[in-house]
Amino acid sequence: MRLRLKIALWLERWRRHNLKELHPLRQLFWESTLRCNVHCLHCGSDCIASIETPDMPEEDFLKVIDTEVTPHVDPHEVMIVISGGEPLMRKDLAEVGRALKQRGYPWGMVTNGLALTEKKFHELLDAGLRSITVSCDGLEADHVWLRQHPLAFEGATRAIKLIAEYNQSIVNRKSSNRPLAWDVVTCVNQRTIDHLPAIREMLWDLGVRDWRVFGIDPMGRAAENPELILTDAQFKQLMDYIVSEREAGRHVSYSCEGYLGDYEGRVRDHLYQCAAGISVASILIDGSISACTSIRGKYYQGNIYKDSFWSVWENGFKPYRDRSWMRQTEPCKDCKAFSFCEGNGMHLRREDGSLMLCHLKRLQVTD
């Protein structure tokens, strides 16, 4: 490993250590609904259960914001991410957004785009939408296959065009409106790994300039479908692809998960860290207090219907802020990179504490 990178990783470790002590809340996810208008093959949630789970009432969420969060933070610095399911399934999404805007919170969402009509988009912009991520998992046939909906591709590309045109219009008019922060995410799988250059070209033609590409983790429905999960060699291929795009000056990034050894600093804008429970919290559909929404139930820290959110944030989240317990587990026990990785992302820990996957090992296998 390059000496400069090694020093950078040590400095980052020091920074992370301080950050754990400070644990400033920066991103608050709200799992507002489990309902969805598509039926993705790789989804982490169970759609049958999702239909039966009612959405969390707006008032319950806003009560936590007003009584538990706002008194302790500068709202302008806490991003509320409305997640799902598909957030656009909520009829009151703009109303909730407006309430957050009035309180000074920036908010954003991740969407499959299917229900993002022009009218809805402008309604959300008026309600203070500041950031949006659209999922697009490949060229038309592959996207439709993964999303299991014949109009999924049309929906995603329409949404992408709408956003790109909106931002372009701001630049053209030299408008005082702020552009939206946005990007596209793609879950790469065995069907799409060889199509990345074509997908990139398609997205750039639509106006995308920030693209995040992920692998699919062996959880939820994806665990039963090996075609969805990249082989080790394909994972390395993905890393090399991202490096080549970034060297060509295009902003393509890998997701936040996984310490990547020599690829650190080359495939993301930052060095690896798992921010769950350190600057990221969530309120889940049943009121559970957690960090990223895909983290297993064992690591939930409380519930807004019986606990004070802020006191949980301040005093809970111990397994997130002290990850030495991960050092007791395989394969982290003897890992020389533990100081930099600290046992990988929280969402990759099973209920029994074991690790689903080590990114570094995947890369080493293929070396």
Add this chain to the structure above:
Amino acid sequence: MKKKALLRINVLLGAASLALAGCHSSKPVPQTPKDENPSDTTNVQPVVKPDHEVFVKYGIPPTFNLYE
């Protein structure tokens, strides 16, 4: 006091580690400018966040400095 010191140290550590690793420069997360909040009459000039942030897997992109 300690909090402020840690924040300052972290700004330096963040900048140094990113520069040494050759990462793209960090971009602040979207924020709501204070003048957008009707209940806030102080119209404080927005500040760029001192820390670089990590964007979680299905989170929000570190795309723009919305404070320009």
